[in-house]
Amino acid sequence: MALAAMIADWLRRPGSSPPSENLLDRKAADFAALVKRLATPLGDAEIRRLRSEAAGAIATGRFAEADKSLAEAELHAIGGSTDLSALPLERRLLIGENRADRAALSFLRTTAEAYREAAARYGEASALIGLAAIDRSRDAALDQAKAMARISEDFGGREGYDAAIATLRRLLEGLDSLSDTVAFAGAQEALATALDRLAGLSGDSKLLNEALVHCRAGLEDLRHDEAPALWRALKLRFGRLAVNLGISQKDDNLLEEAVATYATALAVWKRSDDEARWLEAEHMISRARATLGGRRSDLALLERAFNGLNRVSQAIDRSRDPMRWAELQNQMGGVLASMGERYSEPVVIEEAIAAFAAALEEYRQERAPLLWAQTRANQAEAMLQLARRNKDKPLAQQALAQLMAATEAARQAANGTVVAADLQKRLGAAGALATKLIAG
Known part of the structure; x- marks a missing residue:
């Protein structure tokens, strides 16, 4: 009742x-x-x-x-x-x-x-x-x-977030990180949360950087044993913000900080305590490692990233959460493609192509046109990578045609301007490679 x-x-x-x-x-x-x-x-x-x-x-x-x-x-x-x-x-x-x-x-x-x-x-x-x-x-x-x-x-609407942010700023003016550690950290966590969510609502990415600053301030003097749940909440929010900003801003220092933050949280956290949030942390630390590994050609980081993504994927019920499952297949495909560049045998690239195909089973064009276009493009680039390895001209032609179709689909999709522009750049690079391979 x-x-x-x-x-x-x-x-x-x-x-x-x-x-x-x-x-x-x-x-x-x-x-x-x-x-x-x-x-x-x-x-x-x-x-x-x-x-x-x-x-x-x-x-x-x-x-x-x-x-x-x-x-x-x-x-x-x-x-x-x-x-x-x-x-x-x-x-x-x-x-x-x-x-x-x-x-x-x-x-x-x-x-x-x-x-x-x-x-x-x-x-x-x-x-x-x-x-x-x-x-x-x-x-x-x-x-x-x-x-x-x-x-x-x-x-x-943003009314509530704006009011909450103003209230929390006033509250923090009367708190000291050393003498009021838990209260200070709690206010910083609440402020970071409000800023993070307001950024999602307004699209103002500057708010994400501000939220990151407040998470860092809240963690500065807070020990895990003082307030375990608050400490973990700050760690998880900081880590997620640092991963997303590190990827979008191409900031490796932020990604390294994110990995360290998640590692300290996972070290004192049993998966059985809160499996959903544990899997989220494992997912995000793996994304950070995958990005760093790809930028640095670090095979060890890529392998750790793949293993982490695979653990999360195996814990996801595809029938209950098909889009998240597909997201993980797409990300694993990206890691495998990066790993494939460093292996002499083509099997890892073939596994990447298969992972992208699995993601596309759920990322259908009529359901998620932009995700479909991005994943088809990812798969096309892996196919082109395999074609170059095997000197396979028909496969190179197929990959180029697939990437062109993905770019056009993004261009026609609602809100697809940014994705289409990115795919157009990738198409130019792939086109040059495919032309050289086919001509050779």
Whole structure:
């Protein structure tokens, strides 16, 4: 009943689509966190009774009744005082914690307005707690920023991210990396996350570089044993940003930093603890190694990259996630093609061509025209590489025709301008090689 009440507002929106699996997972986590908080003994017998009533109402989806019970608990804690600042610190802490519970309750509703109310209540809780428990006050301020970010994450637009970023910058002004290490790192992680997601929404790549800076700052003084989950989250985000920026900016130093970052995370992380994120880390470190290995003609790095990609591929259920499976086949094909240039036998290049063919089974032109064009081009270049090795003129002609078709398909695809331009450059180089081979 609670889940039905949480998504009711979502479904009432004009033209609403069913909530995504990710949204449902987030709301389930929000619900579980609040239930856990309400189960923690707090205040006197009357406050505990009211909080228990609120928990029961939440379980059956009666959110308005739950908020009424928590409001009564808050009034009981205030005890008629008209100057909250004059209350004992422990009483202010109690009131602030109850206000944070009301914020979490608002957050169960799936409307942007409810999220804004949650953010406002978290801000009030932070102010109420204040010096009574500075760490809890900071936690509430961090929750306020995260609630703002979720407005954009769940409902679109950049309003929430912009508000969260401004709030987190203000929070960081009062934190020191050495004396407030965990709080400082947590704010840096939240800020990096908001900047990263805003970059994805706006297309502003400068925000990615800024997010990387904040990840690095958060990790500077944070030890794994101080906050393992936060340390790992920072490592994973830093690594992913460093890999993507290192590839796009052709920055080998960033790629090396990414490899080192992922290596330290994987060294203290069992795959069974969180297999999905472990596989993500293995995938990204392999991409970094593949790029470095290709640029440096480093066979050892390429072999490690292929083995890592293969491990991830074997763990992916193709029927459940066909596009990710295809992505891995395409990447393994690229690594094999780079390795094939360094082996005297052609078998590795043949394996690369087969890997690209496997990827194309899912990257069908009608489903993903740009991915189809890029993978067909990758396969054509491997075919040309094999043709040069075997002095096979028909294969060279076939490869060139395939690369031309891929370039034309990208040119005709929606949003294919950048991909088409890249393939056109590759076509020019391949054309010169194929012409020389065919003429010879």
